[in-house]
Amino acid sequence: MNRTVLAADLGGTNLRMAVIGEDGKILYRQKHETPKTEKTDEIINAFTELSQQCISAVKNNGEIVAIAAAVPATINAEDGIISKAPNIPALDGFRFSAAVSSELNLPVILENDANSAAVGEQWLGAAKGFKNSICVTLGTGVGGGIIIFDRILRGIDGTAGEIGHICVEPLGAPCGCGSRGCLEQYSSATAMVRLARELENQYPKSILQNKTRCTALDIFEAGKIGDDLALEVFRQMGFYLGVALAGLVNVLNPEVIVIGGGAAAGWELFIAHVQEQIRKRAFHEPAERVKLVRAELDDDAGILGVAHLAFEKLI
Numbered sequence: 001m002n003r004t005v006l007a008a009d010l011g012g013t014n015l016r017m018a019v020i021g022e023d024g025k026i027l028y029r030q031k032h033e034t035p036k037t038e039k040t041d042e043i044i045n046a047f048t049e050l051s052q053q054c055i056s057a058v059k060n061n062g063e064i065v066a067i068a069a070a071v072p073a074t075i076n077a078e079d080g081i082i083s084k085a086p087n088i089p090a091l092d093g094f095r096f097s098a099a100v101s102s103e104l105n106l107p108v109i110l111e112n113d114a115n116s117a118a119v120g121e122q123w124l125g126a127a128k129g130f131k132n133s134i135c136v137t138l139g140t141g142v143g144g145g146i147i148i149f150d151r152i153l154r155g156i157d158g159t160a161g162e163i164g165h166i167c168v169e170p171l172g173a174p175c176g177c178g179s180r181g182c183l184e185q186y187s188s189a190t191a192m193v194r195l196a197r198e199l200e201n202q203y204p205k206s207i208l209q210n211k212t213r214c215t216a217l218d219i220f221e222a223g224k225i226g227d228d229l230a231l232e233v234f235r236q237m238g239f240y241l242g243v244a245l246a247g248l249v250n251v252l253n254p255e256v257i258v259i260g261g262g263a264a265a266g267w268e269l270f271i272a273h274v275q276e277q278i279r280k281r282a283f284h285e286p287a288e289r290v291k292l293v294r295a296e297l298d299d300d301a302g303i304l305g306v307a308h309l310a311f312e313k314l315i
Contacts, residue, residue, distance in 0.1 A: 002062035012087025070116035118145025120305030138263035186240035189216035203229035238270030242277025260295025
């Protein structure tokens with residue numbers, strides 16, 4: 001029988017699962033809201049119940065050999081422990097792999113969601129064929145995953161790759177991490193809305209003036225038709241992203257930088273500003289070599305990546 005992995009993306013809002021084959025083909029998928037609770041047991045129960053549904057649904061299509069979970073958290077991958085999960089605090093310090101394995105009698109692989117997305121894009125997406133890549137996700141925050149010679153860069157405490165918390169404006173906006181001026185405060189979808197509100201008085205003719213609840217999508221739509229306020233938001237977003245990426249180019253000398261997430265929809269409106277800062281700030285040869293590309297796998301990057309990690313480790 002074909003060997004498959006049950007891969008999960010356990011987010012603060014949704015729990016998504018898919019049964020994935022060794023070739024990356026998604027055989028079955030399911031989604032459920034992540035329980036809003038302070039009780040660890042309720043989250044694990046929801047996880048195991050959805051797992052059992054998926055396992056039952058594909059019982060005639062192959063053998064599930066492992067469960068792989070991508071989580072928005074600082075993790076100890078070796079021991080399967082979630083160290084700190086800001087969006088799911090009930091799981092802080094929890095021995096996730098051991099708990100799920102005991103419930104489902106399968107080995108469990110645990111990985112940070114941004115690292116998983118980076119692996120997914122390198123396996124089947126925009127970074128395929130490259131050994132050294134950086135993946136940046138522009139969503140509600142800014143996530144990052146770094147792969148050096150086909151290995152995830154974790155750091156001694158498992159916190160490497162926190163690209164969203166590179167300081168790009170030392171006296172800038174306060175960040176939830178406790179610092180100020182982090183990239184996340186200037187290049188995320190949330191940051192775009194804040195910037196639009198801060199700048200709107202300078203652009204009285206902007207169509208965004210009429211939005212009582214402006215969203216990143218509104219800014220994108222306005223930018224597409226040439227709205228000056230929206231274009232300035234994207235200019236600043238791209239400027240700060242370029243500053244951060246130029247530093248990473250100098251430090252890591254990657255072959256490719258993959259940019260994904262919801263805010264990456266505005267690619268044509270910000271990428272020239274990113275490229276300009278990399279050219280100005282990074283060493284010439286690495287800046288010329290590195291390719292900036294859009295992510296290709298969308299929301300499936302994380303589940304595909306963590307499934308690939310499970311196949312590599314267990315098979």
